[in-house]
Amino acid sequence: MKNHQLLEIGNVLKKYNSFALFSHANADGDAFGSLLGLGMSLKLLGKEVSYFLPEPLPKGYAFLKDYDLINATRLNHNDVGILLDSSDIGRIDQLSAHFKSFDVTINIDHHVTNDYFATYNYADKDAPSTTCIILKLIEDAQLPINSDISNALYVGLLTDTGSFHYANTTKSAFLTATKLVKYGADPSSVAKKIFEEETLAHLKLIGIALRRMSLRNKIVFSYITYSDMKSLNASEEDAEGIINLVRKYKDADVAILFKEVDDKVIRVSLRSKRKNINVQDIAVLFNGGGHAAASGCTIHGDLHKAMEQLLSTAEIMIKDADKNK
Numbered sequence: 001m002k003n004h005q006l007l008e009i010g011n012v013l014k015k016y017n018s019f020a021l022f023s024h025a026n027a028d029g030d031a032f033g034s035l036l037g038l039g040m041s042l043k044l045l046g047k048e049v050s051y052f053l054p055e056p057l058p059k060g061y062a063f064l065k066d067y068d069l070i071n072a073t074r075l076n077h078n079d080v081g082i083l084l085d086s087s088d089i090g091r092i093d094q095l096s097a098h099f100k101s102f103d104v105t106i107n108i109d110h111h112v113t114n115d116y117f118a119t120y121n122y123a124d125k126d127a128p129s130t131t132c133i134i135l136k137l138i139e140d141a142q143l144p145i146n147s148d149i150s151n152a153l154y155v156g157l158l159t160d161t162g163s164f165h166y167a168n169t170t171k172s173a174f175l176t177a178t179k180l181v182k183y184g185a186d187p188s189s190v191a192k193k194i195f196e197e198e199t200l201a202h203l204k205l206i207g208i209a210l211r212r213m214s215l216r217n218k219i220v221f222s223y224i225t226y227s228d229m230k231s232l233n234a235s236e237e238d239a240e241g242i243i244n245l246v247r248k249y250k251d252a253d254v255a256i257l258f259k260e261v262d263d264k265v266i267r268v269s270l271r272s273k274r275k276n277i278n279v280q281d282i283a284v285l286f287n288g289g290g291h292a293a294a295s296g297c298t299i300h301g302d303l304h305k306a307m308e309q310l311l312s313t314a315e316i317m318i319k320d321a322d323k324n325k
C-alpha cells in the first residue's frame with residue numbers, strides 16, 4: 001500500500017470540475033476542518049463542491065464558513081469523491097454507497113489503520129491531524145488559501161492534538177500552526193468558539209458527572225442517567241467531552257464515563273492513562289472499538305447492571321496488565 005504524491009492528487013483536483021467531499025460520522029474538529037478547508041480551497045479554484053457528513057451534525061462547529069452547506073448542496077453529479085480523516089469507507093455509515101458510486105476517489109487521512117480504499121491515497125500516520133496534510137497538499141499543489149480556510153484547518157489541528165496536549169503535539173504540529181497563522185488563522189477566536197461557548201446543559205452535566213465520581217481500585221468512573229438528560233433537555237452532543245474532566249484525576253489508571261443518552265442506551269467512554277493498559281481491549285468485549293488510550297462502546301440495558309458488568313471486566317483486565325508488567 002503506497003501513497004501517491006500530494007502533487008499527483010493536486011493534479012487530479014485541477015483536472016476535474018466537481019467534487020463531493022465526505023468525512024466520518026460523529027464529526028470532530030478534524031473532520032469539519034479538513035472537509036470545509038479543502039472544499040473552500042477547491043471553490044476558490046473555480047470548482048463545484050458538495051459536502052457530505054453522516055447526520056446528526058454537531059452544532060459546535062457551526063461557526064466555520066460553509067458549515068450551512070453541508071448536506072445542503074444537491075448536484076445531480078460530481079466527478080470525484082473525496083473521503084477525509086477516515087480509515088475506511090465504513091466510517092461514513094449510510095453515505096458509503098454514495099461514495100462508492102464515484103469512478104475516481106481520493107483518500108486523505110492520518111489513521112494508522114487506513115486501508116487505502118480509494119483511487120488516489122495519501123495516509124500519513126505521523127501527521128498530527130488530517131488538516132495538516134490538507135495544508136501540505138495546498139502548498140505542494142499551490143492551491144488557494146485564505147483566512148477562512150486557515151481557520152478551518154487550524155480547528156482540526158487544535159482539536160486533534162487536544163489543544164497541543166497529546167503525544168502528536170510534534171514540531172510539525174507547531175510548524176503547521178505557524179503557517180496557518182501566517183495564512184490568516186486566528187487562534188484566539190477559534191479557541192473561544194470551541195472552548196468558551198458551552199451550552200448550559202453541558203455545564204450542568206459536568207457538575208452531575210463530577211459530583212458522582214467514584215473510585216474502584218485505580219479506575220475512576222462516573223455516570224449520567226437518562227433522567228438527568230431529560231431534566232436538562234440535553235442532547236447527546238451536550239454530554240460530549242465530559243470524560244476528559246473525569247480522567248484528570250491524578251491517581252487513576254483508567255477513567256470510564258457511562259452516559260444513558262436514551263432510555264436504556266448507554267454510551268461508555270473509556271480512557272487509559274497508562275501505557276500497558278489498552279482500553280480498546282475492554283471496549284471490543286462490548287462490541288465497541290477505538291484506540292489503546294481512548295475507546296468507546298454502547299450497551300443496551302439497565303444502567304447500573306451495565307456499569308457493574310463493565311467495571312468488573314475492566315478490573316480483571318487491569319489486574320492482568322499488572323501481572324504482565
Ligand SMILES: [Mn+2]
Pocket residue numbers: 030031085110129130160
Ligand atoms: Mn483526525
